[in-house]
Amino acid sequence: MVDIQRPASVARARRHRRIAVGVVALVVIAGVTYGLSRLKPAAPTVDKATVWLDSVKRGPMVRQVRGLGTLVPEEIRWIPAATDGRVERIVVHPGTAVAADTVILVLSNPTQAQATLEAEQQLKAALAQLTSLRVQIQNGVLAQEATATGVNADLRQATMQAESDAALGREGLVSPLTAKLSAVRAETLVTRNQIEQRRLAEMRGSVDAQLAVQQAEVDRVRALVGLRRSQVRQLQVRPGIAGMLQQVPVEVGQQVGPGTNLARVADPQHLKAQLKIAETQAKDIVIGQVASIDTRNGLIQGRVARIDPAVQNGTVTVDVVLEGELPRGARPDLSVDGTIQLERLTDILFVGRPAYGQEQSVISLFRVESDGVTCVRTKLTVGRISVNTIEVKAGLKAGDQVILSDMSQFDAFDRVKLK
Secondary structure, three states, rough: OOOOOOOHHHHHHHHHHHHHHHHHHHHHHHHHHHHHOOOOOOEEEEHHHHHOOEOEEEEEEEEEEEEEEEEEEEEEEEEEEEEEEEEEEOOOOOEEEOOOOOOEEEEEHHHHHHHHHHHHHHHHHHHHHHHHHHHHHHHHHHHHHHHHHHHHHHHHHHHHHHHHHHHHHHOOOHHHHHHHHHHHHHHHHHHHOOOOOOOOHHHHHHHHHHHHHHHHHHHHHHHHHHHHHHHHOOOOOOOOEEEEEEOOOOOOOOEOOOOOOOEEEEEEOEEEEEEEEEOOOOHHHOOOOEEEEEOOOEEEEEEEEEEOOOOOOEEEEEEEEEOOOOOOOOOOOOOEEEEEEEEEEEEEEEOOOOOOOOOOOEEEEEEEEEOEEEEEEEEEEEEEEEOOOOEEEEEOOOEEEEEOOOOOOHOOEEEEEEO
16 A cells, blocks of 8 residues: 655645644633633522511610629628627528517627626726715715814804904903904914815815716726627627528537628518629610519519629629519529610611621621512611610611521622522
8 A cells, every 4th residue: 555645735734723723622611711710609598487587677766785683682781790609509590581689590608708797897896986986075075064164163253252352452451462363363264264165165176077087987897898798699699680581601510700790681572683784785874774674573664773883704783773563483682684775766777686796887787689589798887786676877778678697607608598
């Protein structure tokens, strides 16, 4: 078989044709690849029954904050130990209603009885000294009165003698010397009488001052006796108020010192709610705002009475004074749910509060299109936030329907479909 040599032009044309086909194939592949890259991923489907839908509304919105808390008594009294003692007996146990004079527990302290006896003996001694001093002072006053009376009698006698001698001397019956001596004696007794009268007056005036020193000692010892007796009485621990005995944090046989808390009593008829509000939401709470407390057995209205200035564990403690009758089952330490009304807004655009989003921020939600199936991711500006609603500043209009459920699993998609 003989090979036929083809012309060079035919081989060249065939080579050019293959090149052209290859270029066209490359262009087609590139175009298909680019087209596929420009295609949007298929929208995932979401079961409509599993999402929470809400419509944007315009009108009034009540702005509220919510927090968990407990009911606590308005009046709580811790009963401390007045002195050292040993717990002998616990008479009443927690959960029992007590009166002001109910004996809760009994302490013993032998040294208190001894100290009381010694104080009583000191009081008797001080009273005896006061009585002795009073008698001594009275005797001194009486002695001075006797002296002053004697001098006054001598003065009257000397005066009469001087007058008689002066008359007899003028008639020459008594020598002038005798008359002068009588006059001098009378003048001397006048001075002495004045001195004795002043001494008597000063002695009478100093009676109270002399007795006051000893009376002060008597008062001091009497107060000590009262204190000792009170400490002995306080060995029988009483609450001092009527209420419910909540705690007895001591045991029989335990030794306690002064100031040790022995029992806690509270008035269960007057309760208040202590709510823990997140610090980010507590900034707008003011005293006097209306609150609603849910005891799980009824609602009761109240007002904010106190706001703790300190933040603890990211929350602020708010005290709410309850108004009206307490629901059945309300008792100290009962868990409650409280809602505080901050303000009432009028004619604003709002929607239900989504699963996430902060006040005065921009968030994105899926808005339901007019076909009721397609949902498109939409950014909206959030204003003020309440417990169940948020203010819509921009991004939505009244009547729009949005998904409020957590859709974080679809963050990679701009649209979803409801089924």
